[in-house]
Amino acid sequence: MLSIHTVRELRDYVLDVTLSVRSGETLVLIGENGSGKSTVLNLISGILTPDRGEVTLGDRTLFSSEGKTNIPPENRKVGHLFQSYALFPHMTVAENVAFGLRCRKVPRPTIAFSVANQLRVMHLADLADVNVGRLSGGQRQRVALARALVLNPDLLLLDEPLAAVDMRAQGAMRSELRGRIKNADIPCIVVTHNLRDALELGDRLCLLEEGRVVADGTPEEVLSMRENGFIESFAG
Amino acid sequence: MKVPTPATLVAICLLMIAGLLVAGCTTTEQAPETTTLTVFTAASLTGAFTDIGKAYEAQNENVKVDFVFDGSQTLRTQIEQGANADIFVSASTKHMKALQDGGFMENSTVTPFLGNSLALIVPVENQAGIAGVADLNKPGVKLVIGTKDVPFGDYTRQMLDKMAADPAYGQAYKDAVMKNVVSEETAVSSVVPKLALGEADAAIVYKSDVSKDDLTKVTRFDIPAEYNVVATYPLGILAESASKTEAASFIAFVRGPDGSAILTEYGFDPISG
Amino acid sequence: MLWRAVLTLLTAALLALFLLFITLPVASLFLRISPEEFLSSLTEPVVLDALSLSFVTATVSTVIVVLFGTPLALVNARRDYRGRELVDTLTDLPIVLPPAVAGLALLMAFGRRGVVGQYLDLFGIQIGFTTLAVVMAQVFVASPFYIRQARASFEAVDSLYEDAARTLGASPGTVALRITIPLAQAGLVSGAILSFARALGEFGATIMFAGNFQGRTQTMPLAIYTTMQGDMNAAISLSIILVVISFAVISAVKIVTRRKY
Structure with missing residues (x-):
């Protein structure tokens, strides 16, 4: 279970978000560009620090302004997929997936085993020694997911996970992604601009406007709020 | 901004060249009656010859004395490579001898004038x-x-x-x-x-x-x-000097009472000729 | 059409003229000495000593510049702190300072009566006239070439990779070593090569601060200046070696920077 209450002053407005996501539940964050969706993910994974508030994951406090706790990102055990995937361009697929394990000083044979296993599950075994610059959008997305999941994170944050995937492949990738998230059985937050993502991946939908949650409910509930301009255009 | 075409570039270059030519012409026209003497002088004489040059210019308004101070060997190499000078003042007879042998000096003018x-x-x-x-x-x-x-x-x-x-x-x-x-x-x-x-x-x-x-x-x-x-310091006029008369007059000044007084002040022993 | 052809011809002529101006003096070095004279002067102690001293000192200087310059460049590329611009200006300063000023400044600081040197002298440490002084002069004048290039290369690395590495469990140190530095590698290598070349060519600060003594402080440029007074062939041979190295350096930088992710 993830609970957050974060306040941070941004350039144009004050972001003030309170959310909680249960284990096995996927929360989809939607909203206009610049409404603070990616910022929320960065505040949770520790890339940004809230001005005040609290972030707890299970029984761990990741950040607390009152308790003066601020766990650095490398110790949060949060899988964070960036919009452009941020695969390390100077490494092969296998090296990318092994990166987190090597940082944790896992013994080499264990790394080799875990990486091979993860690549097989993700249908990437054939590409293990390929430099990531040569991959398609869908392949890159799978590598990024493999790189995060191989570490058995306690939380998964996905920023526009399918935006760089070929339109024709998006359907298949989406159901595959849904399967992976369900398997992991951890809280998951997905940021998206895509209605299909929201409907197929989300158990719950949250609408963000200028740093505030203005709607929170099942996809059907939120998408029925046609009086909201964004929902109107989003739901088409 | 527009990218300049090759034509513009060529035009600019030609203008610059023309400008340089004009500038070059005017400077030569300006100084018809002033002679510039270029004196290649051993670095050890820097202080003394700077003073001598000033004293000489004060007495001869139509002559400007330009000094190049450097090691005698460097000056010799420059002369051998074709540098334009009127007078060479060396800190050693060796380098003067080499230039004399190479035909760079007006041999009759070369003479020791200073001891150090x-x-x-x-x-x-x-x-x-x-x-x-x-x-x-x-x-x-x-x-x-x-x-x-x-x-x-x-x-x-x-x-x-x-x-x-x-x-x-x-x-x-x-x-x-x-x-x-x-x-x-x-x-x-x-x-x-x-x-x-x-x-x-x-x-x-x-x-x-x-x-x-x-x-x-x-x-x-x-x-x-x-x-x-x-050490004996020789000096002499270069074979290719265009102002040998003025050069001889400057040497006479160096060896005369005014020059000798300055040289003595700087710790040298002028050799009277 | 004819007008255009004339223009093209004129442009080509101007280009050729300028190229000639640059290449002629360099080519003249090669024409003034026979291959036999070149090879035989290579065996002269003054040439050999200068060659080995130059390579050793320039290598040591480059290593020092890289070791100290990399963290500095990384911090200045990634952290915004008060006085960053001032630090940047200070590290760039030796590029525009005449070497004579650099030499004088080093003397004033580390000379026997210098600001720091007088205290070192109390412990019997004297820097002037030693090979260490050569290295210090080279580090002083060559460091900006590396630091500038390194900072630009670090700034060109998308910080997204660093963020991703952090969330995967990398500490800031690991991020620098495994992500930022490898991604900036091409720029860092070309910066180090340029810095090495500058160290190799250093003359003014060295002759002022370290003096001129064969085998100890007489690097290639100093040896060229010294042998010019007596053995012109040795001076030309050393110059040719420096020309060849400089050409190789520029080519190396071009090749290294061509590779890009």
């Missing part, structure tokens, strides 16, 4: 406690001399050879002194500052290199005459 001898200098603080050449072999003394190819370095080696030949000092003395050498300079002008800053403990230079100002920073010791090497 070596001296030992130490910083006024004298941290190494040196009282004369006899102390130069003490371990740890940081000694600066000239390279073997510049006159004051060549003469220093000749001096040490003379001392080595004397049983009072011997070869061991010379070896110990050479072992104390921390730097071999190509121009005397860079030696005095190294002592004044206390970087080195002692140096062997021309007596004339130590100016009056320098004597507030360094102390000068004479080197016994039996070991000292007296």
Whole structure:
């Protein structure tokens, strides 16, 4: 279970978000560009620090302004997929997936085993020694997911996970992604601009406007709020 | 902004060239009755000849004297490579001889005009406690001399050879002194500052290199005459000089009473001709 | 049409003229010495000593510049702190300072009576006239070439990779070593090569601060200046070697920077 209450002053407005996501539940964050969706993910994974508030994951406090706790990102055990995937361009697929394990000083044979296993599950075994610059959008997305999941994170944050995937492949990738998230059985937050993502991946939908949650409910509930301009255009 | 076309670029270049040509023409037109004398002068004469040049210009309004001060070897190389000069003032007969043999000099005008001898200098603080050449072999003394190819370095080696030949000092003395050498300079002008800053403990230079100002920073010791090497400075007019009359007049001034007075003031011994 | 052809011809002529101006003096070095004279002067002690001293000191200087310059460049590329611009200006300063000023400044600081040197002297440490002084002069004048290039290369690395590495469990140190530095590698290598070349060519500060002594402080440029007074062939040979190295350096930088992710 993830609970957050974060306040941070941004350039144009004050972001003030309170959310909680249960284990096995996927929360989809939607909203206009610049409404603070990616910022929320960065505040949770520790890339940004809230001005005040609290972030707890299970029984761990990741950040607390009152308790003066601020766990650095490398110790949060949060899988964070960036919009452009941020695969390390100077490494092969296998090296990318092994990166987190090597940082944790896992013994080499264990790394080799875990990486091979993860690549097989993700249908990437054939590409293990390929430099990531040569991959398609869908392949890159799978590598990024493999790189995060191989570490058995306690939380998964996905920023526009399918935006760089070929339109024709998006359907298949989406159901595959849904399967992976369900398997992991951890809280998951997905940021998206895509209605299909929201409907197929989300158990719950949250609408963000200028740093505030203005709607929170099942996809059907939120998408029925046609009086909201964004929902109107989003739901088409 | 628009990217300039090749045509524009060419036009700009041509304009610049034209501008340079015009500028070049005007300068030559401006000075018809002023003669410029270019005097290549050994660096050790920098102070004295700067003063002489000023005194000469004050008396001869139609002549401008331009000095190029550098090591005699460098100046010789420049002349051999075709540098334009009217007078060459060398700190050693060797380089003058080479130019004479090469046909670069108006041989009849070449004559020794100055004597200079070596001296030992130490910083006024004298941290190494040196009282004369006899102390130069003490371990740890940081000694600066000239390279073997510049006159004051060549003469220093000749001096040490003379001392080595004397049983009072011997070869061991010379070896110990050479072992104390921390730097071999190509121009005397860079030696005095190294002592004044206390970087080195002692140096062997021309007596004339130590100016009056320098004597507030360094102390000068004479080197016994039996070991000292007296340098003879020759000067002469270059074969290709375009202003030989003016050059001869300048040389006469250098060797006359005004020039001699300045040279003596700087520690040289003018040789009367 | 004819007008255009004339223009093209004129442009080509101007280009050729300028190229000639640059290449002629360099080519003249090669024409003034026979291959036999070149090879025989290569065996002269003054040439050999200068060659080995130059390579050793320039290599040591480059290593020092890289070790100290990399963290500095990384911090200045990634952290915004008060006085960053000032630090940048200070590290760039030696590029525009005449070498004579650099030499004088080093003397004033580390000379026997210098601001720092007078205290070192109390412990019997004297820097002037030693090989260490050569290295210090080279580090002083060559460091900006590396630091500038390194900072630009670090700034060109997308910080997204660093963020991703952090969330995967990399500490800031690991991020620098495994992500930022490898991604900036091409720029860092070309910066180090340029810095090495500058160290190799250093003359003014060295002759002022370290003096001129064969085998100890007489690097290639100093040896060229010194041998010019006597053995012109040795001076030309050393110059040719420096020309060849400089050409190789520029080519190396071009090749290294061509590779890009």
